[in-house]
Amino acid sequence: MSETTFMGVERSLIDWKPVIDYRKCDYCMECVRFCPHKVFEVREDEEIKLIIKNPHNCVVFCRACSKLCGPDALSFPDKNITTQRIKEIRKEMEGHG
Amino acid sequence: MVENFAILPCNGLDKCAGVISRELAIRLSEQADNKIICPVFYRVSETKYNKLAAERPLFVIDGCQTRCASKLAAEKNLKIARRIIVADEAKNRHMELTDSLRITEREAALIDLLIHTLHEESWNHPAALTGSPGSTDRSEGLIDRLFDVGNKSDTDLRIPAEDLDASFDFDYETIQNGKFIFRIPKNRDIFFNENDCWARVSGNRARIGVTDYVQQNLSDILYFYPPEVGDEIDQFGELGTIESSKAVFELVSPFSGKVIAINEKLEKNPELINENPYELGWIAEIELTDPEGDKELLIGFEKYFEITKKKVEDANVK
Numbered sequence: 001m002s003e004t005t006f007m008g009v010e011r012s013l014i015d016w017k018p019v020i021d022y023r024k025c026d027y028c029m030e031c032v033r034f035c036p037h038k039v040f041e042v043r044e045d046e047e048i049k050l051i052i053k054n055p056h057n058c059v060v061f062c063r064a065c066s067k068l069c070g071p072d073a074l075s076f077p078d079k080n081i082t083t084q085r086i087k088e089i090r091k092e093m094e095g096h097g
Numbered sequence: 098m099v100e101n102f103a104i105l106p107c108n109g110l111d112k113c114a115g116v117i118s119r120e121l122a123i124r125l126s127e128q129a130d131n132k133i134i135c136p137v138f139y140r141v142s143e144t145k146y147n148k149l150a151a152e153r154p155l156f157v158i159d160g161c162q163t164r165c166a167s168k169l170a171a172e173k174n175l176k177i178a179r180r181i182i183v184a185d186e187a188k189n190r191h192m193e194l195t196d197s198l199r200i201t202e203r204e205a206a207l208i209d210l211l212i213h214t215l216h217e218e219s220w221n222h223p224a225a226l227t228g229s230p231g232s233t234d235r236s237e238g239l240i241d242r243l244f245d246v247g248n249k250s251d252t253d254l255r256i257p258a259e260d261l262d263a264s265f266d267f268d269y270e271t272i273q274n275g276k277f278i279f280r281i282p283k284n285r286d287i288f289f290n291e292n293d294c295w296a297r298v299s300g301n302r303a304r305i306g307v308t309d310y311v312q313q314n315l316s317d318i319l320y321f322y323p324p325e326v327g328d329e330i331d332q333f334g335e336l337g338t339i340e341s342s343k344a345v346f347e348l349v350s351p352f353s354g355k356v357i358a359i360n361e362k363l364e365k366n367p368e369l370i371n372e373n374p375y376e377l378g379w380i381a382e383i384e385l386t387d388p389e390g391d392k393e394l395l396i397g398f399e400k401y402f403e404i405t406k407k408k409v410e411d412a413n414v415k
Contacts, residue, residue: 082333090393
């Protein structure tokens with residue numbers, strides 16, 4: 001169900017995904033239950049029980065999972081840097097268009 | 098001091114922030130006429146606390162972002178009058194919470210600081226005592242979040258001279274999926290971002306809110322955490338959050354600018370966003386910094402309609 005583009009830019013070119021701080025994560029899996037885009041995957045039988053499985057499903061600029069994270073273990077890129085990068089890519093696309 | 102509240106705290110037995118929440122609630126109840134609702138007992142038996150919850154405004158103390166106490170309030174259909182998240186307060190003060198489940202010197206210092214801030218503000222702003230909106234000034238800090246929006250003067254809250262309400266009419270197109278109807282305004286002065294927020298531009302100002310897609314997905318909106326008037330917001334920066342029992346939604350500002358007004362009605366009636374997120378449920382107004390530049394990354398009705406239609410079909414929201 002993920003969008004293939006965001007602001008006209010191929011989603012895979014935009015670096016926007018949560019980063020898990022495993023020193024803080026207590027595997028409560030609140031983020032997994034919340035995220036409707038299946039960004040996370042639970043790996044019950046492994047030492048690292050939670051991974052970012054589908055980073056490009058993550059809605060650019062959405063940080064809702066981090067706002068629900070009790071141990072504050074999720075972080076996202078700087079929005080301004082991401083916006084600038086999107087603008088640059090759009091310019092590059094215009095140049096090629 | 099904070100008075101006449103029913104206090105619903107996080108119970109705090111597995112995290113430092115919870116332990117602090119519990120202690121803060123006890124201190125507030127010892128120092129004034131505030132009554133604690135035990136979240137554990139309340140979950141299994143409402144009877145003991147129903148009268149209290151009905152008679153007093155509710156002050157929720159969440160320990161961390163899991164917001165267990167807020168969620169419990171939502172389950173019990175209680176309206177949150179005031180709320181504090183201890184982890185946020187610690188972070189705002191650059192205090193890192195430890196794994197300690199004891200109130201050591203460090204935790205006691207934070208509790209003292211929070212209590213002190215409450216006392217100090219209350220001395221200066223007696224209208225805040227019962228949580229009722231007054232006519233006091235706003236300042237930074239905890240109290241602002243506890244007692245904020247209604248404490249602004251009428252002057253601070255005034256709608257710009259060219260009253261946006263007066264000139265706003267909305268012409269909607271709808272997408273229907275089962276019992277859910279998603280309205281999208283077609284007016285040409287309305288711009289959208291792909292994060293489901295809209296902005297209606299009038300001169301160098303814009304009124305901003307969320308779309309029907311957001312409110313339908315969140316379901317009953319219970320809490321509105323506004324931006325501060327005077328905040329400078331970047332394009333796609335955070336313009337407050339809204340919460341339901343299901344989720345938290347961060348408003349992604351379509352435009353850059355300075356916050357000049359917020360919709361104060363949402364503080365007491367966040368459900369207005371559910372009723373109509375474009376009209377009574379607008380969120381904030383900003384003075385625009387770079388409208389033409391920002392518009393390059395925004396979309397109009399046609400494109401937003403197309404995106405929403407696809408999302409509704411994909412999500413099969415029913």
